[in-house]
Amino acid sequence: MRERLLKLIYFFAEKGKHSGVKRVALRARLFPIYQFFCKILYKIFGYLYLYHVELPVTQKCNLRCKHCVFMMPYFEKPVDFELDKTLKYMDRLFDSVDAIQIFRILGGEPFLYSNLKEVVQHAIDCPKVRTVEIVTNGTIIPKQDILETLQNPKLIIQISDYGELSRNRDSIKELCNQNGINCIVRGSDEKNWFDPGDLHFRGRNKNELRRQFRHCGEICRNLHDGKLYFCPRAAFGTKLGIPDVEGDYVDFTKERSRKEIRKEIYELNQRKYLVACNYCDEGTEDYVPIPVAEQLKTK
Numbered sequence: 001m002r003e004r005l006l007k008l009i010y011f012f013a014e015k016g017k018h019s020g021v022k023r024v025a026l027r028a029r030l031f032p033i034y035q036f037f038c039k040i041l042y043k044i045f046g047y048l049y050l051y052h053v054e055l056p057v058t059q060k061c062n063l064r065c066k067h068c069v070f071m072m073p074y075f076e077k078p079v080d081f082e083l084d085k086t087l088k089y090m091d092r093l094f095d096s097v098d099a100i101q102i103f104r105i106l107g108g109e110p111f112l113y114s115n116l117k118e119v120v121q122h123a124i125d126c127p128k129v130r131t132v133e134i135v136t137n138g139t140i141i142p143k144q145d146i147l148e149t150l151q152n153p154k155l156i157i158q159i160s161d162y163g164e165l166s167r168n169r170d171s172i173k174e175l176c177n178q179n180g181i182n183c184i185v186r187g188s189d190e191k192n193w194f195d196p197g198d199l200h201f202r203g204r205n206k207n208e209l210r211r212q213f214r215h216c217g218e219i220c221r222n223l224h225d226g227k228l229y230f231c232p233r234a235a236f237g238t239k240l241g242i243p244d245v246e247g248d249y250v251d252f253t254k255e256r257s258r259k260e261i262r263k264e265i266y267e268l269n270q271r272k273y274l275v276a277c278n279y280c281d282e283g284t285e286d287y288v289p290i291p292v293a294e295q296l297k298t299k
Contacts, residue, residue, distance in 0.1 A: 002045050008096055009051055010101060022115070024194065024217075031217030042266050048097045050269070052220040054104045055090070057081055057119055061108040063137055063165060064296040067195050070236045071295050072108050083115040087122055089226045092252040092296060095262045096127045104133040104220075111140040117149050123150050133158050137293075138166030138185075147179050156182040162293035163240060171197050195290045196233060197281035199241050209273035218281030223266070226253040230268055234276035245275045 032241045034051065039146035041047040056070065059078035072078065094100075103123050116134075123132045125148075131154060139158045142150060150157065157176060159169055169185065204212065221228055224235035227281055228250040236242040281287045 002041065002047060006041075006049065006101075008100070009034060010191065016094070024282075026030075027219070028215045028217035028283070031214070031219065034217075034219055037235060038266075038269055044167065045156055047099070048262050048266060050097055050100045050265070052102045053100050053103065053223055053228075054106060054220055055086070055119070055223045056106055056108065056121075056284075057110055057116060058108040058113040059087065060112045061137070062112065062139055063109070063162070063293065064142055066294045066296050066297075068191060068289055069232055070106075070108070071240055075157055081115055083118060085226065086115075086119060089223060089252045090122055090126075092261070093223055093228065096258055096265060097128060100129050102131045103129045106135040107138055109140060110134055111136055111142055115145045120146070121149050121154065123147070124131055130154075130186070131156065135160060136172070137162060137167035139173060141168050141171055141175060147175075147181070150176075150181045151179060153182070156184060157184065159185045161185050161187040165293055176272070185207050193286050193290050193292050195281065197286060199237055199279050201279045202281075204278050208271070209277050211224065212277055213271075213273040213285040214264075214283070216292075218282070223252075224278070227251050229270065229273055230271055231276070233280050234274055237276055238277060241283065242276050242279045248276065250273050 026056055029089075039051055058080045059072060059075045060080065061072045061078070065075040066073070103126075105116070105119060105123065107113065110278060111134075113119075120134065121133065123129055124292045129283050132152075133156045134150075138161060138243055142157075150154075157172070159166065159172060172184060175181075218231040218233075220232065221230060222235040223229075223231045224232075227235070229235035229250065231237075234242065234248060248268075250261065252261075277283070
């Protein structure tokens with residue numbers, strides 16, 4: 001029964017990811033089903049499942065995308081996240097859950113991160129993680145010293161195809177083919193960009209936030225600097241002005257029992273809205289398709 005539920009979650013989640021411009025509406029319809037299945041798994045089987053967790057390893061990026069969901073161009077002094085702390089927080093997350101379907105490593109641009117090999121290997125070595133993904137903008141060819149690590153069948157390199165901006169897309173794909181590395185290219189036809197708006201406060205009331213949240217349907221959690229946030233916007237936005245409200249994240253920087261942490265992760269997964277929703281347009285009529293990877297003008 002449990003494995004059947006996991007297969008259903010995977011089926012619906014993948015259906016929502018590869019539907020082009022319609023994926024946002026479809027994801028919103030599937031989100032209540034995802035929360036319901038996760039509730040059954042936890043309440044009946046004592047099984048804590050996360051479909052998708054993203055780990056940013058650096059704020060550094062060699063593109064300046066105007067509508068970057070992680071808001072990278074707006075960090076005045078972008079930093080790499082410390083390796084020791086990153087591995088420690090990964091371990092605390094892995095210890096607390098029973099399974100993570102997809103553990104995605106990204107930036108910024110992850111191939112700018114000097115300790116990427118260690119982070120990737122750590123994720124691959126965790127038996128609870130079913131798939132490890134690295135998301136790259138197709139500009140940087142992986143160095144030779146990481147190729148053996150990338151050859152693991154559990155790992156996939158995902159190239160976000162930004163046309164001419166992804167100048168090394170074909171070279172990366174060829175390198176992966178030559179070395180037996182799983183690699184996929186996701187184009188704008190299935191990975192549309194939408195504008196979540198700037199970080200001003202929207203002033204929505206509780207009912208409006210609940211309605212917005214239902215139409216958002218985010219299933220991707222974000223492990224950011226020791227805290228597990230509901231979504232990337234909530235995670236990165238706290239560094240740029242969104243209030244960092246305790247209760248809107250699970251804090252792995254503080255010592256607590258495994259039972260307490262598991263309960264907090266489950267409750268985060270079952271949230272009805274967040275403070276960060278009042279600083280975002282996703283799930284509203286203002287969340288509209290925009291040109292892919294439009295670049296900010298150089299200062």
